[in-house]
Amino acid sequence: MDFRRLHPLLRLSARPLLSFCRGVNIYDDEMDQIARPDWHLIMDGKYNKGLAFTIKERQRLGIMGLMPCSVRSIEDQMEAARTNFEARPSDISRFTYLSAVHHRHRRLYYRFIRENIERVLPIVYTPTVGDVVATYGLNFQHATSLFISIHDKGHIRDLMHNWIDDGVRAICVTDGGRVLGLGDMGANAMGISLGKMILYTALGGLPPSTLMPVCLDVGTDNQSLLQDPLYVGSRIPRVKGPEYEELVEEFMQAAVKCFGHTVFIHFEDFATPNALKFLDKYQYKYCCFNDDIQGTGATGLAAFINVERITGLKLEDTVFVFVGAGSAALGIANMLVMELEERGISYEEATKNIYLMDADGLLTCESPNAPEQAKRFVKPMEPVKDLLAVLEKLKPSVLVGATGIGGLFNEQVLKTMAKNHERPAVFALSNPTTNSECTAEQAFTYTEGRVLFGSGSPFPPVVINGKRYTPAQANNCLTFPGIALAAITAKARYLPNSVFSVVSHELARNTTQEQLDAGTLFPAIKDASKVAFNVGVALAQYLFDNDLSNIYPKPDDVCEFVKKSLYTFEYQNSLPATWDYPEQPPTPPAKTQPEIDPQEKKKKE
Incomplete structure (x- = not known):
């Protein structure tokens, strides 16, 4: 893309400006004949290598002298980035620093994340991304994503043609309806879409120029956001019903018209009813995916398969209790049913040992507010509201928390799980860390180190009686x-x-x-x-x-x-390729017509 389109000032050549400032040598014929690339484009994050430009590249690209003469390798730059990163006083300031690196040096940014993923993941993803979402308006700096508001209805295709890169192959879209354990975050949820796209490249190796983060801004019911003077979204109550669904439909149609029918559309952090509705509507019409349901489901099922490998207890004989009946819990539970049916287990047997709880207690046939999508898991039994009573009655060996309620799995809950099973499995999946149902330290301490533990947020290793336990992170990344x-x-x-x-x-x-x-x-x-x-x-x-x-x-x-499709995390030559041509024979002189004698010409006439 020609970034000179973005602002009239970028059309000015640096050379005439310098001449004007000097007040002399306004016109230099020798310099005027040299074509120089636009340095704004060279310094764009997509192409910029900073001090890794070689001297030859600097000379040929016309940027010699615009930086010190030192030449650094990408490894040197990585070390400089690491030093800067660690020098920041807080996680949110580390996130801000990395965002600046992304703006200046895109390839260095993704390599830094990839090679330091354990240290950096909590910064660009959960839990710090929760703080990023909460303060999105405060920290908004420049356009790296596409906002589509309810007021753009009827013009979404026009907006997509404004996107900064050609060749989009993947879109991560959110409407901010239910972000982590934070609830309705409106347009601030763009931080989540950006975080997902970062990991597409850093972990999946997908070229960043092919990715487009999108937020469908349909308002918010979060009153604190509506009253926040720094909020960046539409200050209207969240739009629902036909108008909202028509916007999503227009978005889906515009995406395939602009980028082709194979464009990958990732739904993120839609409220559970909408997430399930759109997945059911679009799954077989588009190349689409819901991470909260299907990604979480796949991650959870992998954990269950490994629990089976460790304990030897078959999944069909395992009792599961899911606390929370939202998209995450339903995604995992449905994926588990699918796995059991693949093993030849009947539908009735596959759902028999899977129990769900919501805010009103265990879902039974008498539950008045059971979500439609959860009704396959309701049981013909007396309602039980208390979690501890449920554990005593059902004695599950797998307990899954997806509630957003921090500390729900207290000492009594964890000790009950340990009392009933030698190797209980406990999953505290809610994010960010403050919303986790229990910490790793609590899980290992109250089960005497016997727990098989997985969490949505990262936790440090735990030492009990001199033995070190490393918590597993059930992370969709x-x-x-x-x-x-x-x-x-x-x-x-x-x-x-x-x-x-x-x-x-x-x-x-x-x-x-x-x-x-x-x-x-x-x-x-x-x-x-x-x-x-x-x-x-x-x-x-x-x-x-x-x-x-x-x-x-x-x-x-x-x-x-x-x-062969993967993004390259190394710097390549910034100059176009050159090659030798054979020496061409000299151009023959032009043929001239012999002069005609005027007398002869007169005779012919």
Whole structure:
């Protein structure tokens, strides 16, 4: 893209400006004949290498002298970035620093995240992303995303043509209806879409120029946002009903018209009823995916498969209690049912041992407010409201929390789980950290270190009686980058539920036996990029093998095919390629007509 379009000042050449400032040598014929690239474009984050530009590149690109003569390798720049990152006093200031690096040096930014993922993930993703969302208006600086408001209805295609990059292949869209455990965050939820897109590149290896984060700004019912003078969104109550659904429909149609029918559309942080509604409506019409339901479901199922490997207790014989009946809990529970049915278990048997609780207690046939999508899990039994009573009555070996209520799994709850089972499994999935149902320290302490634990937010290792326990993070970053990589690379037509079983089993296989022996249910976050690639290859293979790809013929080597599509985290030569041409023979002199004698000409006439 020609960034000189963005502002009239960018059309000015640096050379005439310098001449004007000097007041002499206004016109220099020798300099005037040299064509120089626009330095604004060279210094754009997409192309800028900073001190990694070689002297030859600086001279040829006309930027020599605009920076010190020192030349740094990308490794040197990584060390400088690491020093700057660690020098910041808080996580939110570290996020701000990284955002500035992204604006100036895009390739360095993604490499820094990829190579320091354990340290950086909590900054660009949960839990710090919760603070980013809460303060989004305060920290908004420049356009890196696309906002579509309810007032743009009828003109969404026009907005998409304003996007800063061509060749979009993936979109992450949110309406901010239910962000983490924070609730309705309106247009501030763009921070979530941006965070997902960062991990698409840093872990999945997808080129950032092919990604577009989107927020559908349909207002908010969050009164604190509506009264916040720094709020960036529409100051109207959240639009619902037909007008809202028509906006989403227009968005979906505009996306495929602008970017093709294989564009991958990732739904993020829609309120549960809307998330389920749109997934049901669009799953087989578009190449789309809901991370809160399907990504969380695939991650949760992988954990259950590994619990089965550790304890030896078959999933069909395991009693599960899900506390929370939102999109995350329903996604995992439905994925579990699908897995059991794949094993030949009948639907009735598959749902028999899966129990859900909401704010009113255990979901039973008498529950008045049971969500429609959860009714397959209601049980013909007396209602029980108290969690501790549910645990005593049902004695589940797997307890899953997706409530957003911090501290819900208290000492009595955890000790009851440990009393009933030798290796209880407890999942505190709510984000950010303050909303986690329990901490890792509480889980290991109150179960005497016997718990198989997974959390949505990261927790440090726990030491009990001299033994060190490393908590597993049940983080969707282990699944959605690989899902996106496969869908985009294979140009998936749509993503049926069966693909997420492939994802779950591949993720479970990436957990080593050594990790399982230590009670760890997931691969280490430091290996997230390797896991994303493995998941991407396994899923792409499935898409090709099951006629779900728009690419024909199928590649002979799917692994190599996927590898060739990956973003390069190294600097390349910034100069166009040059090559030798053979010396051309001299141009023959032009033929001239012989002069005609005037007398002869007169005779002819």
